[in-house]
Amino acid sequence: MDFYFGLIQIIGVHTLLGLSAYCVLQTGQVSLAQAGFFAIGAYVAAMLTVLAQWPLVPALLLAGIVSGAMACAVGFPALRVKGLMLVVATVAFGEAVRLFFFNFNYQLERGELYIGPHGGEGFRQIRYFPEHGWSTLEVALFIWVVVVLAMAALWWMDRSRAGAVLRAVGEDEFAAQSSGINVTAVKVSAMTVGGVIAGVGGGIFAHYTTHIEHIQFGVVLATFAIAYPILGGLSNVFGTLLAVIFIQGFLIEGLRFMGDWRNLLFGGLIVLAMNVRPRGLIDAGTIAALKRVVLRSKEKAGA
Amino acid sequence: MDYLDFIDTIQSLADGVLFGATYALLGIGFTLIFGVMHKLNLSFAAASIGAAYASLLILAGVKAPPVLVFLMAAGCGGVIGGLVYLIGFRFIPLANPLATLMSTVGLLLLIDEIIVHTTAGVPLSYPALFSDVIIRVGPFNLRGDLMFVFMLGCLCMVLLLLLLYRTRLGLATRAMSQQPVAAELCGISTMRVNILTFVITGVVGGIAGAMIGAAIGMLSPLLSLPLTVKGLIVTVIGGLGSIPGAIIAGLLVGGLENLFQYWRGVSERDLYIMLLLFVFLVFRPGGLFAPAAGRD
Numbered sequence: 169m170d171f172y173f174g175l176i177q178i179i180g181v182h183t184l185l186g187l188s189a190y191c192v193l194q195t196g197q198v199s200l201a202q203a204g205f206f207a208i209g210a211y212v213a214a215m216l217t218v219l220a221q222w223p224l225v226p227a228l229l230l231a232g233i234v235s236g237a238m239a240c241a242v243g244f245p246a247l248r249v250k251g252l253m254l255v256v257a258t259v260a261f262g263e264a265v266r267l268f269f270f271n272f273n274y275q276l277e278r279g280e281l282y283i284g285p286h287g288g289e290g291f292r293q294i295r296y297f298p299e300h301g302w303s304t305l306e307v308a309l310f311i312w313v314v315v316v317l318a319m320a321a322l323w324w325m326d327r328s329r330a331g332a333v334l335r336a337v338g339e340d341e342f343a344a345q346s347s348g349i350n351v352t353a354v355k356v357s358a359m360t361v362g363g364v365i366a367g368v369g370g371g372i373f374a375h376y377t378t379h380i381e382h383i384q385f386g387v388v389l390a391t392f393a394i395a396y397p398i399l400g401g402l403s404n405v406f407g408t409l410l411a412v413i414f415i416q417g418f419l420i421e422g423l424r425f426m427g428d429w430r431n432l433l434f435g436g437l438i439v440l441a442m443n444v445r446p447r448g449l450i451d452a453g454t455i456a457a458l459k460r461v462v463l464r465s466k467e468k469a470g471a
Numbered sequence: 472m473d474y475l476d477f478i479d480t481i482q483s484l485a486d487g488v489l490f491g492a493t494y495a496l497l498g499i500g501f502t503l504i505f506g507v508m509h510k511l512n513l514s515f516a517a518a519s520i521g522a523a524y525a526s527l528l529i530l531a532g533v534k535a536p537p538v539l540v541f542l543m544a545a546g547c548g549g550v551i552g553g554l555v556y557l558i559g560f561r562f563i564p565l566a567n568p569l570a571t572l573m574s575t576v577g578l579l580l581l582i583d584e585i586i587v588h589t590t591a592g593v594p595l596s597y598p599a600l601f602s603d604v605i606i607r608v609g610p611f612n613l614r615g616d617l618m619f620v621f622m623l624g625c626l627c628m629v630l631l632l633l634l635l636y637r638t639r640l641g642l643a644t645r646a647m648s649q650q651p652v653a654a655e656l657c658g659i660s661t662m663r664v665n666i667l668t669f670v671i672t673g674v675v676g677g678i679a680g681a682m683i684g685a686a687i688g689m690l691s692p693l694l695s696l697p698l699t700v701k702g703l704i705v706t707v708i709g710g711l712g713s714i715p716g717a718i719i720a721g722l723l724v725g726g727l728e729n730l731f732q733y734w735r736g737v738s739e740r741d742l743y744i745m746l747l748l749f750v751f752l753v754f755r756p757g758g759l760f761a762p763a764a765g766r767d
Contacts (some may be wrong), residue, residue, distance in 0.1 A: 198572065245749070249756045250713060251568075252511050256703040257752050263700060264745040288738070387696055391576050398573045411513050413546055432588055435581030439558055446563045446570035 174303040177376050178417050180311035184369030184394030185389075186408040187318055191362040193397050194331075195355050196338035197250065201242060201258035202393035204265035205235040205366035206373065207385035211269060211285060213371025214294045214380060219276055219284055224296055228255025228314075231371040232364040243356040250392055262390050272380040290381025294374050295332065311372055322405050334358055338402075366393075399441060401448020403455060410449055479564035479609050483733040485725050487615040490686055490723020492624030496679035497698060498705030498717035499631065500672040506648040506712035507668045510571050514555055514578035515676055516702050517695040521582045521672070522548035523680030527595055536656055537598035537685075541623075545674045550584075552673015556666050579695065586692040594691040598683030620682045627678055628718055634671070634716070644668055648712065697741075704748050710758025720759060 185206055213231035216222040222230075245327040246257045275284040285291040295308055325331050334345040337354045345351050360444070374380045396415065400407030419437060423430040497516055505511045519672045526544035535543075559574040584666060604615025607740040612633030635641035655661055683698070684690045705724050732740040751758065 193569070198569065245753050249752055252505060252703075253707055253756065255511060255572075256707045257748070259700055259703060260745040260748045264742055264749075267739070267742040267745070271742070306692050336633065387700060395573060395576065398569045402569075428588060431584040432581065435577045435584055437580070438577030439581065442570050442574040442577065443558075446567050 170304045173308045175324035175360045175417065175421055177304075177311050178365070179412050180315045181369055181373045181376070182392070182396065182416055183315050183409055183412045184318060184365055184372070185393045186400070186412055187322060187367065187405065188362040188364075188366035189271050189333070189393040190397040190402070191322065191334075191358050191365065193402055194334040195340070196340050197247065197256045197358070198255050198354060198394060199359065199362070200255055200390040200394065201239070201246075201261045201265075202343065202362065202366050203385045203387070204258075204262035205239055205363045206370035206389065206393070206403065207262075207265050207269060207380075207382075208238055209235045209367030209370030210380050211272075211291065211347045211370075211387070214291055214374040215274070215284065216292075217375070218294055219274075228368050228371040229267050231264075232367040233365025235341045235370070236364035239366075240356060240360040244352075246439065247352060247359065248357045249341035256343045259387060259390070262385070264384050269385070283338035289384065290379060291374070292379050294378045296375050298378075307376055311376070312367060314372065318368075319409070321406050326405065356389065358399070395438070397448075399438065399448060401450040401454075403448070403452045404450055407448050407450040414449070473476070480733060481513075481728065482611055483640060483729045485611060486617060487603070487726040487729025487732075488722050489613070489724040489725075490620040490729070492621045493682045493721075494688065494701055494705050494725050495681050495718045495721025496624055496627060496675055496682070497702035497713055498709055498721045499628065500532065500676045500679070500707040501702050502712055502714060502717045503668060503672045503675075505706070507519040507644055508560070508565070508665060509620065510560070510565070510568060512555065512669075512672075513572065513699060514558070514559065514582060515575075515576040515672065516698040517579045517582040518551045518555055518673065519548060519676035519680035520683070520690065520692070520695045521586060522551050522677035522678070523597065523684045524586050524590070524595070525551070526528065526677070526681065527597065527684075528589065528688070537600050540598055541608055541681045541685075544677040544684075548673040548675070548677020548680065549670045550673070551759075552669040552671075552676065553676075555673070556669035560665070560669075568647065579699070583695055584693050590692075593614065594689045596689045597687075599685040599688060617686060620686045623678065623682060624684070627675060628714075632714065640664075640667060651742075664710070701744075704744065707757055708748060708751050710760040713758065716760035 185202060185367065188205065189199065189202045192202075199236055209231040211226045212234045216230060217224060244259055245260065249257060270288055272285050273285055275282045275286050281293070283293050302310075333344075333349055336347070336349060337351055340350055344354075377415060381414075392415070396411040397408045398412070400409070400411030419434050423433060426433065440446035442448070447453075500519070501512070502514065503512065505756065523544050525547035526540050529547070530540055530543055533689065552657060555575070555576065556580055559578050560571055563570045564747050565571070599616040601615035601619045604618075606613040606615065606618065612734075615693055635644060643654070643664050645657060647661065648655065651661065654664075657689045680690075687694075701724065705717055705720045709718070709720035724747075727747065728744055731743045735743065
């Protein structure tokens with residue numbers, strides 16, 4: 169049973185990562201820096217709980233704030249460029265963060281052990297959950313509370329004026345600008361919100377894996393982050409969730425029985441999905457179709 | 472800085488510049504595809520490594536001379552380039568840039584996995600040419616294999632520039648990159664130009680892959696991600712769509728990378744390249760050779 173709770177935890181954390189990229193993609197910007205914010209959140213939260221002995225929730229909040237501030241600071245120079253240049257700039261930022269942690273040493277002596285991040289060896293002994301006696305189920309529930317909160321917040325934002333503004337910038341920047349929207353401010357705030365979510369997600373990730381190292385936060389993780397919302401469709405937060413379940417649950421865990429062939433299928437199925445559904449698994453058409461079905465059944469019930 | 476330090480600095484810079492020819496070719500590949508289609512092909516570096524692998528595997532049975540391996544790598548690169556276009560671009564609406572970005576990521580993973588699957592993930596050694604020749608210039612040594620790689624890279628760039636500026640296909644390609652609609656009205660077939668561009672960049676990539684194999688001495692699927700990042704950095708520093716820019720930026724990145732490695736060690740080397748990129752983005756976002764602002 170613990171295996172399934174573990175899978176649910178992974179899906180939860182990756183959903184947070186996907187949602188952080190979802191925010192930025194809404195404004196039409198492709199950011200591969202999410203893995204960098206995720207790494208910052210992971211290291212900050214882990215250092216707070218392990219070295220400074222903070223409780224988990226404040227540590228996660230501060231990790232989110234630090235990552236958000238970093239995202240805001242990076243957003244200003246990076247968002248001067250767009251399209252391909254932004255992709256490259258954010259890849260470079262993510263890699264720079266990773267290489268920073270690769271060379272980052274800050275260890276304290278505690279009894280027999282040295283604890284804290286130690287360069288290429290990574291950061292061991294992040295034992296908040298075992299030390300405080302959380303079971304796998306409780307950890308999974310905690311993660312999903314955070315995920316549901318983040319999804320609800322984004323769902324509400326999508327339906328509010330802020331969501332409309334984000335989409336306007338994403339659809340047509342010039343039109344948005346000429347109708348009086350401050351494009352830079354919108355993009356930087358989307359980046360900041362994405363940074364906060366990624367930071368919180370990274371903090372949780374550090375605590376359930378108990379050991380983090382620089383290599384986990386490379387370009388591959390950044391590509392996964394944008395893969396979820398793109399594969400799932402950008403019209404709805406549930407698209408991201410569906411894509412995470414599709415990739416983590418089906419492609420990675422569900423296909424394990426195929427052994428070596430699983431990795432081959434992985435790339436192939438992503439290519440196939442993009443060929444068959446270029447606008448994502450859940451696009452505007454799907455939602456319209458769903459609404460029609462619901463309306464029809466209501467009419468029938470009424471008649 | 473004493474004399475020996477100075478010699479070593481210059482030596483590492485020279486080695487880096489020679490190796491930078493491979494980065495320049497990768498940068499040209501990214502730039503050409505972006506110039507014609509305004510799309511990013513993230514699978515390009517992986518396809519290049521794949522072409523080098525394919526050349527080794529096809530010629531594994533016969534004892535082929537290294538020259539033949541290089542030619543075969545170029546040929547395989549062309550074929551893989553065409554396939555990448557058909558699988559990752561042909562059937563996806565071009566109005567949606569995210570979809571093709573994602574499909575090329577899928578192709579990157581797919582090509583990597585095919586390599587791992589066929590070779591069981593074991594690095595293969597790659598034949599080098601002139602590896603026993605060392606040219607001495609004063610106190611400096613120039614390695615023969617790196618010199619050969621550099622010469623081959625320069626030859627490719629010259630041929631590519633001739634192709635782009637002296638042939639009808641080059642004219643069509645440039646027309647397509649400037650004004651796709653107008654080019655189509657003049658009777659240029661978009662699809663034909665696109666697929667030919669992919670084949671040509673594939674050939675360039677195959678040669679780059681073979682050059683990387685020859686310069687490092689081996690091939691490994693682990694090479695494809697770092698090379699993708701380096702190729703993209705070269706593209707941006709050189710200026711999007713600018714071939715001379717990509718060449719100079721490739722040599723620059725190669726040289727500086729080796730210099731940083733000499734000064735600060737291998738673990739911090741790439742950090743400074745990323746910082747260099749950020750400096751460029753802040754102070755010169757258009758790259759070294761930013762094209763003049765166009766009419767559209």
